[in-house]
Amino acid sequence: MIHFKTYLLCLGLALTTASCSQDDFDSTEATSEKLVDMSFIAGSSQPVTRTVLGTDGSTVTWQANDKIGIGFKGYQPKNYPFTTPTSGSDVHFWGKAPDVNNVSYFMMYPYQQDAKISANSNTQAIYQYNFPKNQKAVAGSFDPKANVSVGIIPQRGKPFIAYNVGGLLRFTIKGTSNVKQVKLLSIGQENLAGNLKSTITFANDGKISAAKNEFTTASPVVNLKAESGTLEENKAYYIALPEQKLSQGLTLVFIMQDGKAILKKVKQEINIQRAKVYDLGEMTLDASKTKPFILKNQGLIEAVGAKVSGLTRTADGHLDIYAADNLEKILSFKGMLEIKNNNKLTSIDELQYYRNVNGLTLQDNTNLAGELNFNKYPQLTDRIEVAGSPLVTKVDVTGLDKIVQLQAHDLNGLKEVVTGGNTKLNLFALYGNKSLESVDASNMPALTNLQTYYSSNIKTINTTNSPNVSDFNGISNGSLQNFIGLSEQSKLQKFWASGSKIESYDFSKMTNLRDVNLASAAVKEIKGLSAAGANLQELQLSKTHVSSLDVSNNPNLTSIDLYGVKEMTALDVTHNPKLTSLRIPFTSISSLDVSNNTKLTYLSVSHCKLSTLDIRHITGLGKLYAGSQEPNGFLANITVTMTAAQKAKLEQVKPFLESANDKSATVEETNSWVKVVVAP
Numbered sequence: 001m002i003h004f005k006t007y008l009l010c011l012g013l014a015l016t017t018a019s020c021s022q023d024d025f026d027s028t029e030a031t032s033e034k035l036v037d038m039s040f041i042a043g044s045s046q047p048v049t050r051t052v053l054g055t056d057g058s059t060v061t062w063q064a065n066d067k068i069g070i071g072f073k074g075y076q077p078k079n080y081p082f083t084t085p086t087s088g089s090d091v092h093f094w095g096k097a098p099d100v101n102n103v104s105y106f107m108m109y110p111y112q113q114d115a116k117i118s119a120n121s122n123t124q125a126i127y128q129y130n131f132p133k134n135q136k137a138v139a140g141s142f143d144p145k146a147n148v149s150v151g152i153i154p155q156r157g158k159p160f161i162a163y164n165v166g167g168l169l170r171f172t173i174k175g176t177s178n179v180k181q182v183k184l185l186s187i188g189q190e191n192l193a194g195n196l197k198s199t200i201t202f203a204n205d206g207k208i209s210a211a212k213n214e215f216t217t218a219s220p221v222v223n224l225k226a227e228s229g230t231l232e233e234n235k236a237y238y239i240a241l242p243e244q245k246l247s248q249g250l251t252l253v254f255i256m257q258d259g260k261a262i263l264k265k266v267k268q269e270i271n272i273q274r275a276k277v278y279d280l281g282e283m284t285l286d287a288s289k290t291k292p293f294i295l296k297n298q299g300l301i302e303a304v305g306a307k308v309s310g311l312t313r314t315a316d317g318h319l320d321i322y323a324a325d326n327l328e329k330i331l332s333f334k335g336m337l338e339i340k341n342n343n344k345l346t347s348i349d350e351l352q353y354y355r356n357v358n359g360l361t362l363q364d365n366t367n368l369a370g371e372l373n374f375n376k377y378p379q380l381t382d383r384i385e386v387a388g389s390p391l392v393t394k395v396d397v398t399g400l401d402k403i404v405q406l407q408a409h410d411l412n413g414l415k416e417v418v419t420g421g422n423t424k425l426n427l428f429a430l431y432g433n434k435s436l437e438s439v440d441a442s443n444m445p446a447l448t449n450l451q452t453y454y455s456s457n458i459k460t461i462n463t464t465n466s467p468n469v470s471d472f473n474g475i476s477n478g479s480l481q482n483f484i485g486l487s488e489q490s491k492l493q494k495f496w497a498s499g500s501k502i503e504s505y506d507f508s509k510m511t512n513l514r515d516v517n518l519a520s521a522a523v524k525e526i527k528g529l530s531a532a533g534a535n536l537q538e539l540q541l542s543k544t545h546v547s548s549l550d551v552s553n554n555p556n557l558t559s560i561d562l563y564g565v566k567e568m569t570a571l572d573v574t575h576n577p578k579l580t581s582l583r584i585p586f587t588s589i590s591s592l593d594v595s596n597n598t599k600l601t602y603l604s605v606s607h608c609k610l611s612t613l614d615i616r617h618i619t620g621l622g623k624l625y626a627g628s629q630e631p632n633g634f635l636a637n638i639t640v641t642m643t644a645a646q647k648a649k650l651e652q653v654k655p656f657l658e659s660a661n662d663k664s665a666t667v668e669e670t671n672s673w674v675k676v677v678v679a680p
Helices: 298-307 326-332 529-535 644-650
Strands: 003-006 014-018 035-042 067-072 080-083 091-098 105-109 116-119 124-131 134-136 149-153 160-164 166-174 179-186 193-202 208-219 221-225 236-242 244-246 250-256 261-266 270-272 276-284 335-340 357-363 369-373 383-387 391-396 405-409 416-418 427-429 438-440 449-451 460-462 471-473 482-484 494-496 504-506 515-517 525-527 538-540 559-561 581-583 602-604 612-614 623-625 638-642 674-678
Touching: 035 080, 067 091, 105 116, 105 124, 124 149, 149 193, 166 250, 166 270, 179 236, 208 326, 221 236, 221 326, 250 276, 270 276, 298 335, 391 405, 416 438, 638 644, 644 674
Parallel strands: 067 116, 134 221, 166 276, 335 357, 357 383, 369 391, 383 405, 391 416, 405 427, 427 449, 438 460, 449 471, 460 482, 471 494, 494 515, 504 525, 515 538, 538 559, 559 581, 581 602, 602 623, 612 638, 638 674
Antiparallel strands: 003 276, 014 035, 014 160, 035 091, 067 080, 067 105, 080 091, 105 149, 116 124, 124 193, 149 160, 166 236, 179 221, 179 250, 193 208, 244 270, 250 261
């Protein structure tokens, strides 16, 4: 049964302090700037705990050579060592420190050379010290160097009490006496050890009234290790921990003499409190169920090893998780892991052991193969990218509800991408996948960017219940026949589906539509462009089969491309004054009014059925191709009216030939059979 037990050690140790007389040491006058010999006396009417736990499980006595640190309020943090030469509950600590007046002394056990003690006032001290990651296993007790305590000495000569800043975790091993080490890991990765800054406020009676702990460098792992031999069976062991709540509980790893291990998990909140023992009870271990925890995925090992120095590997390059400090080092790497051009990476197996890797970039790993079931690794909460691995056949991200990007591209063997529950995904990129036939982008409320371009075999895309898609790039999706949910995409701004086989589009609900590209698509009908109104700016419909186009409600259009649309017989652009590029060659258009399109810089109308064209209002026109018209089914001159300045400028780009062919008569960039009429 797990329960708390208050232990007298943490409740304190009554100490009295006294400075020895000058006759005892020297006759030099003491000042606040000079160290003088003095002593602090630990005394009590009852044996209370401090460094060694007694047989009753609550009392402790000091041991010879125990050392405390002393500090006080001053210009710099202080930490003066004081040592007792004797054992017992009533001992003297001897050392040197400045003799200060009207200032409280503050103490800390154990003394740490690099620790610092400073004070904000006579009742509040700041302790900077190390809460040890490696603790000595002591049967029936704890590592005295790990159980930190502090105290205030408001007046020398008066007793004070030392209070622990942390608590103890207790357990007993049953079933084997072969355990050489126990690793303690907080499942929620709360910090269990490291460099700690504790701001302690003391009450008038010397008790701790408030404590604030901040780790500067820390580890979620504590090691309890026998100095020699193994931990004893049926004996209580204690691990000192800083005060905190471990919300998801703890994992205890019991490591045997041969390196194999047994894991025990306590999956409940564990509240470590000052001056209390949290008892985990008996840990029954079945020695026959020990197993090695050896990682063999060389690609992952090398990638993490490049980020974290000092991993201890076996002779064959494998990684024993619980050897040396491997676990701590693995956990120390946090964030995106990048693996590029590594032929040793064949799978993502064992990724769960690198539990602080929250995203992956896997590029050009030619031996990475088969199914990549990322759904097995809930630690993935950032981005996933897989590219340039032709042997990958499947990607599964089901249930990864925190990832924000999934890019699986340029994977020639990829046949399936499985999604579901990806509520935070905003970028879904599946481009350059020659074998992929369907894309399920449904039920993704955060999705804004969907990319499937250059995936020539995609037949179906589904965006049902993904209402925030604003950018779709499906260029060269030459097999696309069905786009489920497209008509409901009211926030769509860019829609590129060139080469697709869909014959009809309805954009009636897409009021934000800005850019449409359906070049070389099978589309015959486009409805609802008027809904986009002034937002629509670019329209690319070259080599489609659209027979009519209404852009009268789109005044901010800057570019229209209808190259090669034979079915197009008429086009009204009088309501599009911001056009800068108009391209309609090889269409069946027989008349065109560009008098309101004064901002055009590029105008291509060659190979149509035009007989006249007036461009005098287009003063900034830089290129004009108007040749090879066939208004009656055969070549005939088109009369183009322009200013003298326009003629001089445009002929520098492409000369006009009346009743004659130029060298480009059969292509778009021609001005064959063009009669120029110069007019003001």
